[in-house]
Amino acid sequence: MAPTDSKANEEAHWAATTRLMWTMLGIWVFFGYIIHMFVNQLNAIKIPILGFPLGFYMGAQGSLIAFVVMLFVFARKQDKIDRDHGYAED
Amino acid sequence: MATQSSGDSDFINNLGKVYGYYAGGFLAFVVLLGLLEMVGVPNKVLGYLFVFFTIAVYAIIGVLSRTAQVSEYYVAGRRVPAFYNGMATGADWMSAASFVGMAGTLFLLGYDGLAWVLGWTGGYVLVSVLVGPYLRKFGAYTVPDFLAFRFGGNFARFLGVIVLVACSFTYVTAQIFGTGIIASRFLGMQFEVAVFVGLLGILLCSMLGGMRAVTWTQIAQYIVLIVAYLVPIIILSTQHYGIPIPQLTYGNAIAEIAAREQQMVKDGLAVLCTAQACPAGSLKPHIQPFMNYSTLNFFGIIFCMMVGTASLPHILMRYFTTPSVREARQSVAWSLFFIFLLYFSAPAYAAFSKLEVYTNIIGRDVANLRPWLFEWGNLGLIQICGKNATTLADIAAACKAIAGHPGVVRLQDFVINTDVIVLSTPEIAGLPYVISGLVAAGGLAAALSTADGLLLAIANALSHDIYYKMVDPNASTVRRLTVARALLLVVAVAAAATASTRPSDILAMVGWAFSLAMAGNFPALVMGIWWKRATTTGAIAGIIAGFGLCLFYLITTRYFPQAGVDYFGMTAMTNPVTGAPLVDIAKPIAATAAQRVGWFGLNNINCGLLGMPLGFLVIYVVSLMTAAPSKEMQAYVDEIRKPRGGTVLQEK
Numbered sequence: 196m197a198p199t200d201s202k203a204n205e206e207a208h209w210a211a212t213t214r215l216m217w218t219m220l221g222i223w224v225f226f227g228y229i230i231h232m233f234v235n236q237l238n239a240i241k242i243p244i245l246g247f248p249l250g251f252y253m254g255a256q257g258s259l260i261a262f263v264v265m266l267f268v269f270a271r272k273q274d275k276i277d278r279d280h281g282y283a284e285d
Numbered sequence: 286m287a288t289q290s291s292g293d294s295d296f297i298n299n300l301g302k303v304y305g306y307y308a309g310g311f312l313a314f315v316v317l318l319g320l321l322e323m324v325g326v327p328n329k330v331l332g333y334l335f336v337f338f339t340i341a342v343y344a345i346i347g348v349l350s351r352t353a354q355v356s357e358y359y360v361a362g363r364r365v366p367a368f369y370n371g372m373a374t375g376a377d378w379m380s381a382a383s384f385v386g387m388a389g390t391l392f393l394l395g396y397d398g399l400a401w402v403l404g405w406t407g408g409y410v411l412v413s414v415l416v417g418p419y420l421r422k423f424g425a426y427t428v429p430d431f432l433a434f435r436f437g438g439n440f441a442r443f444l445g446v447i448v449l450v451a452c453s454f455t456y457v458t459a460q461i462f463g464t465g466i467i468a469s470r471f472l473g474m475q476f477e478v479a480v481f482v483g484l485l486g487i488l489l490c491s492m493l494g495g496m497r498a499v500t501w502t503q504i505a506q507y508i509v510l511i512v513a514y515l516v517p518i519i520i521l522s523t524q525h526y527g528i529p530i531p532q533l534t535y536g537n538a539i540a541e542i543a544a545r546e547q548q549m550v551k552d553g554l555a556v557l558c559t560a561q562a563c564p565a566g567s568l569k570p571h572i573q574p575f576m577n578y579s580t581l582n583f584f585g586i587i588f589c590m591m592v593g594t595a596s597l598p599h600i601l602m603r604y605f606t607t608p609s610v611r612e613a614r615q616s617v618a619w620s621l622f623f624i625f626l627l628y629f630s631a632p633a634y635a636a637f638s639k640l641e642v643y644t645n646i647i648g649r650d651v652a653n654l655r656p657w658l659f660e661w662g663n664l665g666l667i668q669i670c671g672k673n674a675t676t677l678a679d680i681a682a683a684c685k686a687i688a689g690h691p692g693v694v695r696l697q698d699f700v701i702n703t704d705v706i707v708l709s710t711p712e713i714a715g716l717p718y719v720i721s722g723l724v725a726a727g728g729l730a731a732a733l734s735t736a737d738g739l740l741l742a743i744a745n746a747l748s749h750d751i752y753y754k755m756v757d758p759n760a761s762t763v764r765r766l767t768v769a770r771a772l773l774l775v776v777a778v779a780a781a782a783t784a785s786t787r788p789s790d791i792l793a794m795v796g797w798a799f800s801l802a803m804a805g806n807f808p809a810l811v812m813g814i815w816w817k818r819a820t821t822t823g824a825i826a827g828i829i830a831g832f833g834l835c836l837f838y839l840i841t842t843r844y845f846p847q848a849g850v851d852y853f854g855m856t857a858m859t860n861p862v863t864g865a866p867l868v869d870i871a872k873p874i875a876a877t878a879a880q881r882v883g884w885f886g887l888n889n890i891n892c893g894l895l896g897m898p899l900g901f902l903v904i905y906v907v908s909l910m911t912a913a914p915s916k917e918m919q920a921y922v923d924e925i926r927k928p929r930g931g932t933v934l935q936e937k
Contacts, residue, residue: 209926216414223410227403227591228584234396234574246536251572254399255632256532259406263625266413266618273418274611282927284609 208280226258308508319719328718332471335722343502344489350501351493358495359426360605367612371619373500374603376507376734381463384731389703391635395571397578400586402628408594413617416595417604419814419925421613424932428598429750435813437821439755444828446746448805449598453739455794460736461784471725477785484781491737499737506730513727521714535633538640542571545643554648555696563862566697579861585891593799596806599742610928638706641713647696651684657712666702744773796890804896805832812904817919823908831900835892842889846874846882855882
């Protein structure tokens with residue numbers, strides 16, 4: 196295992212964690228807010244077969260699915276960061 | 286002791302089996318009641334069986350989970366697996382308002398109602414990324430525990446308790462109110478009696494076993510509430526479109542609604558709301574955005590509900606119960622998945638109900654209305670032509686009295702209480718009463734589970750933070766648990782007594798709770814974890830400033846609008862469509878439930894939008910003006926950031 200308790204390792208771990216945090220917040224802002232600012236334009240697009248206007252669909256389902264997927268991905272990625280730096284739980 | 290813990294680990298290893306049998310048993314019970322209905326058992330008896338059977342099951346779980354260990358009582362021994370903790374959090378989260386009210390809100394507000402759906406789901410991203418797992422690593426019993434440790438002791442702890450009680454007490458009162466409404470509607474019980482029956486159910490679940498008992502009952506309650514929510518609408522979708530996935534089929538319903546809306550306007554059955562004129566009762570197209578909320582308030586609600594989620598103590602403390610930090614993160618993902626199952630179905634309820642109302646009520650001859658309306662009209666929940674829809678004759682007379690009424694129901698003649706949408710769906714679909722009973726049991730499960738979580742959050746803060754940490758740090762285990770239980774009882778009775786007076790603002794206050802939690806807790810929690818330089822003075826000043834500003838805005842706009850205009854430069858709120866002011870601020874303004882003055886047209890439910898940024902700013906500035914935290918404290922913060930190793934705080 197790497198020298199887990201070195202200052203450098205600790206800082207690298209936190210830098211990677213912080214980077215992941217900002218990435219996640221960026222995606223969160225996109226699906227939580229930005230995409231809904233274009234609801235009128237998106238509503239002009241109809242989803243084939245299902246018939247939803249896309250803008251409405253994103254608010255009712257699309258963003259929600261994105262949030263759920265994000266959280267599972269985040270749990271894995273953060274765990275990988277912890278493992279790589281030797282800070283994961285056994 | 287040894288036998289007890291091996292019995293416990295047996296139980297944990299067999300959770301899948303236990304809850305699998307439970308879910309199967311519940312479905313068998315529903316089928317059994319369906320058979321009883323077919324042989325002619327009266328509806329009222331079925332309703333009672335539903336409610337009492339489910340409450341009895343929760344109570345049995347609660348009693349079986351009783352405990353005499355402090356860590357079991359406060360954090361369920363930190364052994365709840367991620368998947369099941371997710372389910373428990375789902376039940377903890379989804380309140381009476383989510384179960385009964387959400388679909389109705391979407392029915393009324395159309396697209397704008399999605400602000401609530403988005404706001405009440407996306408916050409879990411913040412819980413997982415910014416706060417939850419770090420608090421788990423820290424190892425607290427309560428949220429104020431963390432504030433006290435990180436920010437120099439009991440003053441920060443005390444502020445944490447104030448924020449917690451301020452946002453949780455009104456919330457729990459609303460849940461008990463919800464149980465009263467559901468029980469009185471389905472069982473014909475008197476509201477005040479129903480409130481105390483609900484209270485009994487809540488206490489049986491939580492009092493003996495604390496967090497441990499609440500966890501295992503919440504999982505049972507989640508299963509009931511999700512089955513109850515999905516069954517009616519799956520049947521309805523199959524009836525309409527032949528496909529049992531309502532979340533996909535309602536796209537067609539939305540297209541039909543849009544076509545029907547145009548037809549209604551053309552036939553003179555509805556007046557379209559436009560920027561020139563938008564009278565009460567006029568048609569706001571279902572998918573048209575920003576007809577009910579201004580753009581600022583729409584996005585404000587999303588933001589405040591999301592950040593509020595990551596600040597509410599009763600949600601954060603659920604992640605104290607997982608075996609590891611890793612599982613805390615997985616658990617947040619599962620929580621949102623289980624919540625998502627309900628929230629992505631709510632818009633389908635709204636669409637199907639709206640289609641039913643627009644095609645089978647609006648435009649129908651007054652003399653020819655369908656009978657299910659009148660049951661709800663008798664409860665005062667549906668009005669037609671300005672009168673409660675009690676009987677056909679009454680309605681016909683009321684409509685005739687309106688000058689120039691065409692004799693068919695127009696959109697502006699029809700008023701429906703939002704609670705009816707979910708509760709009446711089984712009847713609209715022509716389903717047997719047993720499905721209505723199922724829905725009632727689900728609504729009750731939603732209200733009870735949320736009430737349990739909130740009650741525990743309040744009572745734990747009072748017993749652990751105030752009594753044990755501030756009043757008597759030498760108290761014995763027995764004494765601490767006795768005090769915890771006594772306080773739980775006191776808080777519960779106080780909440781039930783408040784609910785039984787039917788306070789008028791109760792539902793609005795649930796929304797306020799999110800903003801208050803956000804303004805008070807979020808900056809201090811996030812800065813405490815993510816910025817080592819945050820100091821005690823900074824955090825205390827930040828909590829007071831953020832929470833204070835939010836509370837000030839709420840109270841002034843709601844209760845003292847005149848003072849707001851006279852002394853604080855508030856201006857009139859405007860109609861989001863026409864831009865017309867809601868009140869003439871040159872004349873005296875009386876306080877009304879609907880907010881009429883404010884800053885920048887900001888809805889007071891969004892006061893966290895003012896308080897939270899101020900909180901962050903104050904913590905930042907004041908921290909830089911004061912001496913940096915000790916090396917020791919900074920090392921503790923480093924510890925919180927690494928999952929490996931024991932908890933930072935060793936609670937006894």
